[in-house]
Amino acid sequence: MHADHTMGVVPMLRNVLFAPSIDPNAYVPVNPPPRIEVYGPAGIRTFIRSILNMTLTKTGEKYIVHELLRDEDVATPCEPPEVLHSSELVGRDIRCSEDGFWRGFTQGVGALGDVVVDAGPILHRDPCLGYIFREPEAPKRKIVILGDTYDPSPILPLCTSPSPSLLIHEATDAHIPREISPQNKRTPEVVLRTALARGHSIPEMAGEFAKTVGAEKLVLNHIGGRFPAPRHGRDERTHVIREIERQATEAWQGSAGGSGRYAMAAWDFMRVAVPAPPSMPPNETHPIESWGVDPSEGLVYVNNKRRKW
Ligand SMILES: [Zn+2]
Known part of the structure; x- marks a missing residue:
């Protein structure tokens, strides 16, 4: 609230x-x-x-x-x-049911079958919820959208089998090294302590949760006001956002980018397609290839892989 x-x-x-x-x-x-x-x-x-x-x-x-x-x-x-x-x-x-979850509290008709919505608690300094949008029948895509949290593990049972096609996890604060952000005076320990005290996450925590639930895609949102959106061109703001993505990616995928998958920091009006598996027939609403352009620089994301524009 x-x-x-x-x-x-x-x-x-x-x-x-x-x-x-x-x-x-x-x-x-x-x-x-x-x-x-x-x-x-x-x-x-x-x-x-x-x-x-x-x-x-x-x-x-x-x-x-x-x-x-x-x-x-x-x-x-x-x-x-x-x-x-x-x-x-x-x-x-x-x-909520006895185990504290709201399973299938509403559903709607999607392009490839019904979409069912669940909710469950996540840990923040006040009560907070995460939501799951899933297809119970083929192709069983699942989108997990978490609110503010320093630990979403209470909602874990809703996030596995199948694992999320897309996880949206907050990353409110982050330690940005001096080489990228010369005016930064906060140590990694101070950043982590502040984030936890306020009930929030750093990118590494988002990446770790994505790894725990086996998320196929990871988008970071709720990025704090100290990290403003990049303007056009490769300025410091851009490097800061790339560093936030790198930290989450490393916790999620091991060495950053080794798997070719990158965590993406959300921007206003970002679109992320969650394609049906290749075995499913593509249609106009669900193209097999998803892509998005980061307007701040020449980057394009194709199926969550970062490529030069
Ligand atoms: Zn918030």
């Missing part, structure tokens, strides 16, 4: 749900289905409801919030009906 992960939800909802019609004769459907369904931890329903109410937001379409609740969590009431926002429908209170 930390602000850097939730403050964007309401602006996004306003866009998706549109403004109410100003035409007094406009058709108003009876019991319309929700336009969008939000899933999140305890409190996300109160958060969205409160901000919509306090900002006097009215929308044309309906939304619904389902809360993933641990044993000790208190659900946000949807009763009596007056407590709901005028655009809100009654959501589900989804309790």
